[in-house]
Amino acid sequence: MxxxxxxxxxxxxxxxxxxxxxxxxxxxxxxxxxxxxxxxxxxxxxxxxxxxxxxxxxxxxxxxxxxxxxxxxxxxxxxxxxxxxxxxxxxxxxxxxxxxxxxxxxxxxxxxxxxxAFATFASLYRGGQRLITSRIRQTSPENWPPQLKCRSRMHYYLADHEVRQIDPASRALLLSLDGLVTEASTANVMLHLPDEGIVSPRRETVLPGISLQVTERLAGRLGMAFTYRDIRPDELSRADEIFLCSTSPGILPVVMMDGQAVGSGAPGEVFGQLLSAWNEHVGLDIVAQALRFGGAAG
The missing domain is CATH 3.30.470.10 (Aminotransferase class 4, branched-chain amino acid transferase, N-terminal domain)
Structure with a gap:
């Protein structure tokens, strides 16, 4: 409020x-x-x-x-x-x-x-977010360019509504009309592939997330490979870690994708390194702050 x-x-x-x-x-x-x-x-x-x-x-x-x-x-x-x-x-x-x-x-x-709104994400740093691929697709770039940050978000609403009928704690992952991975509802997506490092959808196909750009820079400082490219849905099952980036939480781990555990089913080592880098970058412990003011809800 x-x-x-x-x-x-x-x-x-x-x-x-x-x-x-x-x-x-x-x-x-x-x-x-x-x-x-x-x-x-x-x-x-x-x-x-x-x-x-x-x-x-x-x-x-x-x-x-x-x-x-x-x-x-x-x-x-x-x-x-x-x-x-x-x-x-x-x-x-x-x-x-x-x-x-x-x-x-x-x-x-x-x-x-x-x-x-700490309560909406505080528990997710440790418990992780669950994602489900929605049948609702990302808007076509022929409608408006992905670079446009706007409040026309009916597709996000419908996608989240759909997946929450399956699992109330899940968020939607949206594919493009071509069937490629784009974004979660209001968050950029990154995968960590054991043989490649961190990958995220091509810049021109998704919103240029500020938190995503910060994470890319922090990954570079940590010596982690970071690539923007097309991502097929079948690659999601190869990822040993998946992350979401958005303004309020900064970065969050995904622990379940379409009902299957991501990696061990818990936040992984790469996430821990990136989270520590975020803490250092912003000058505070973002998990401790979120838990203090958001409690265990999430």
Whole structure:
């Protein structure tokens, strides 16, 4: 739940006063460009990268928000400085910035914060995530390019709904129309293959995940091979480890794929090395923080 201050079209207002018109194009057509960023130790993480991706998405949909990067950065930092004071000590914020075409030609620009939803992933660092391949396919790049970070996510909703009828604790893995591995719902996917190292779907076929890029750099520092290429579904069973990357948790292990254990069925050695590298990179123990504020739920 958004609390504290929020930003709406140049004005700072109580977050409780945020609203969107029923006539806004972002609501009517789902044409909402969005970025979600989190803080680590109270500092916005990879903000410049998120802002650059936002600009790329806005260019795709031909919407000018009317504010430059410096202004948006200052607005975001003001919200973080103000709103983090209401958090428990050592917790962190999740910040969402979204832009719609608005109504009658006036774009809507909103920034708000809330505490990171630790309870949704805290237990997964140790217990692992389960994935099931959905019959729902990733949207075609002929509809909109994968580089567009938007809120048009009906396919994710339907895919997760489908797999949760099979296993309520599972998330969906989506294939492309060509039958290749793309993404999980709202997360990038990586496989560790014993004879190849870490592989992830070709960059041009999936959302350019910020956490994925961070993980690639950290893997390089650890001397791990990292390749982007097409991945066939049958290769999933060859992986001794599978990982998910997204903003709030950073990186998570997958322990079951389509009902079969991944590797030993527990988070593996490579995940442990990458997680340690993440901890060092962000300057805190992300598992301890998540467990402290998210408990055992997940």
């Amino acid at each position: 958004a609390t504290g201050l929020a930003f709406r079209n140049g004005q700072f207002i109580p977050a409780s006063d945020l609203s969107i018109s029923i006539h806004d194009t972002g609501f009517v057509l789902g044409t909402t460009v969005a970025e979600r960023v989190r803080t680590y130790g109270g500092e916005l993480f990879a903000w410049a990268e998120h802002l650059a991706r936002l600009r790329e998405s806005l260019a795709i949909v031909a919407v000018n928000p009317g504010f430059d990067d410096t202004f948006l950065t200052q607005a975001a930092q003001r919200l973080v400085e103000n709103n983090r004071t209401s958090l428990p000590d050592d917790s962190d914020l999740s910040l969402c910035l979204f832009v719609t075409p608005g109504e009658r030609g006036t774009p809507l620009v909103v920034i708000y914060t809330e505490e990171v």
